[in-house]
Amino acid sequence: MSDVTPAATDEPAVPDIDLPSDAFDAVLDALADREAGDPLRFEGFSVVRSGEDDEKDSASAEDTAGGYVLVDGDRRTGLSERELHEALAEHAPAVTDWYVFERVVGEFGPRRAFLRWLEDADGATVAARYAALAEGIERAWGELTITATVTDRGERRYDVRHADDDGVPIDELDAYDDPLDARDLVTLDEKGRYRPLKTAPSLAGGWAFPDLGPRDAYEAVETIYPATVANWHREREGELDVNHWRETMARQSGIYGVVKTWDRGEGHEHVDWVAEACCDDSQCLKRREWQYDDETDLDVDGGDGVFPCREPCSVVVSAARKWTRLESEQPRTYEFELTPSEKEQVEDIIDAVADGRIDEIREADTKEGANRYRTRFLRAKLFDDEGNLGGVPAEPEGDGEE
Template sequence: MNEAAAADGAEGTEPEVPEIDLPGDAFDAVLDALADRDPDDPLRFEGFGVARDAGADGEDGDDAAGGYRLDPADGDPRTGLTERELHAALADRAPAVTDWYAFERVVGEFGPRRAFLRWLEDADGATVATRYAALAEGIERAWGELKITATVTDRGERRYDVRHADDAGVPVDELDAYDDPLDARDLVKRDAKGRYRPLKTAPSLAGGWVFPDLGPRDAYEAVETIYPATVANWHREREGELDVNHWRETMARQSGIYGVVKTWDRGEGYEHVNWVAEACCDDSQCLKRREWEYDDDTDLDVDGGDGAFPCREPCSVVVSAARKWTRLESEQPRTYEFELTPSEKEQVEDIIDAVADGRIDEIREADTKEGANRYRTRFLRAKLFDDEGNFAGVPTDPDEDDEG
């Protein structure tokens, strides 16, 4: 089921809700919550509320005395309910009660974890009936390169399947299955070719694994391990509390070997920062959506991307790359003369584009029409490189070459 499925049922007739049993833990949690509330302060669920009955004889909650009241949203209150009668009334409304229990007691705190898990099933926009019907089939959500599927058991418990989106539909027994969310730390270290991934939000997450049966807290932990701080920053942005550190203030904090980056900001404008953002902060390179700019008053000229989770400041990969480019850009330009055919000029452009976009592996060896084709590129090297490896026979430093 796609992520919009939960919302679709709300537009028409109420969907058929799966049979849900009321677990003892959920009922006990209701009693505990009522014990701490005044009779005139009912515990509210979707469609009804329950409270201690101030008019009942005996101690509140005593099975013989009848110490509870049920307040339907569309009918007259039922008063003087015994604990057994209250249990029966709540069992008839088990989806609403277990929904309350899942988020209020199992998930708990009002923060990023709760907001994320509710977002997964559109809990703030769809009714319990709509969501439980959708959860019975499985509600799917995308988070970066992850596919997260939320389901519900016959006791109203949430279970989550977390895997790479490329493995959607693959049977669990054909993937490496894990149950400890901290195992994700090893899964994110290297890409499919075994290369180290310095940027955890790069679109290079390897697949072939699954966390098939996680509870709410473990599901959140797995996602935050795979994509650190993404849920937290997503939640801050939703709450209007995302603290953004722009380029200039971030670079002003750099020291030691990274302090050289600050020299780039001395009267040279911010064109170089556009180049950095275009190189590093594109959707093809990072799944975050860049929210930082040059400074509070100056936006960059390049798009920040379309990722679901925001990037609040230049990351360590950007800072490290900027340090290298700062040194390279400090070199004095020189004029070099090369003789290229029009096709060779276009081929050099094709090679640069293919490397920059990570498309080298997509170009087939037999497809010599492609400028970045391996054989065609080797032919260009054989034709234009001299024995010292100089392009078109022109040395990098012609003056030093002349002196030699």
């Protein structure tokens, strides 16, 4: 597979491309919609419908006597439709490239920007891109690998799959052709657990969409990672509307309205904790752009994801509601008797659970603090028959009255 651009050579090995009749018909339609003399421009050449003289194309009066004019260094004038078709066939890569993005993809919005980004269409030449597409251009999007290729008619085809399945033969995966089938693929993780956050790095693999057209490829990606392309595009255009913590919490009502009570003029340390818990790259593939408010940044890194997070999501709000209630409890001091190794073990257990590493710790590896048998031993030693940790409050309960 090729990266975005092929290895540097004097002349890229551009694959042979046939000019399909649909692309040629689209050129004729585009010319018919333009004023005579107004050129239709492609990479390296232009075509104009003969008629009135036009300074923009510097066509002479004899050039515009009838038919079409093609300018590609030389000037070919008075071309019939048949002659124009033959002339454009010599420039089939450029014409099919125009056709794909102008007529197949269409709209100047997130879909077009994303598909052009996949093959660096705004930076590389048609020749360089077609040479790279012939090998396959791979791009990463979250946990996805998207591979773009080109057919001998200049059509784009896309393979969308989990990055862990990169290079796996398609007959070893579950193949799909309807992008909406992705809705079922993103519901559960590989252990069968529900995924409340679609951008969590817990996407299960074993499937592929091996032969999608441009519109379906975009639809599949947006189904797997909703709104990520749209927000990525808004950010590129300088139009990403970010809603920070305070304004998002101010909108909460009902059972979630309690989160607003967490702001007590004591700074934003509690929001740092929320962001560190929920928004780290290990928990979410988005790059957090929201802060405490317009004037106050959080002290926690926002991550490195390619697509931005413009506001606290429902998972963050729901977790913050629970933590608001828990943090409202008055702290108390407890005394426990732990050996130094047991204290380190408690730290290891918390770290392993927080980082999702429990399943990586082998049962026989009792050197690991979060090892299951070692943890069961600690529970047997420290918990009473009711399952309570056998510590005692260092302060009396209640308000201190005897």
